[in-house]
Amino acid sequence: MSNELGKKEKKFLVKFMLHIAMFLAVLALSVLLNETNDLSIYSTGFLAMTPVIPVIFLLQLVVKHYRSLDEYIQRVMGESLLWAVGVVGCAAMAYGLLSEMVEVPSISLAFMLPAIAVIFGVAQSIKLASDTHEE
Incomplete structure (x- = not known):
């Protein structure tokens, strides 16, 4: 059973790290696009909020994992x-x-x-x- 738990925890951590990597990539891309382009206020606002999207999926992952504990x-x-x-x-x-x-x-x-x-x-x-x- 502990081996099964270890696999589940490892799978969760891999997914968790992938979500964090996606967050960092989207954050870097949004900052880069904002600084290199002359965008409208709406586009800038959209870019500022896009890093929240991977965080929402990360939250969903954490809640699913929490329910399995x-x-x-x-x-x-x-x-x-x-x-x-x-x-x-x-x-x-x-x-x-x-x-x-x-x-x-x-x-x-x-x-x-x-x-x-x-x-x-x-x-x-x-x-x-x-x-x-x-x-």
Whole structure:
């Protein structure tokens, strides 16, 4: 069974990396086309949003993989995601409130999803480590 699980995990990781590669390729192409051509505002807006398309397919892949996992791992991932969204959401709200009171550098909203992903990974590692120590 673990060999089957290993194959499933490896297949998921390969697909995951392919989706990330597609995202990076579309991002590079959209930036290159935007900088080398004099495009209308609509074309520029379309190019700016095209890298989201591979991310949507990546999300679909992750949800499908999540559904195939056992209940314990789903519970760990769910709690980790709640922590990640909560931490990033609170940080965004705090930064927004701070920016209303004092002059602070602007931060692009494009960094929210990567921040959620990083905090999700950290929270998941902490949760799995704490559960291992409890046993």
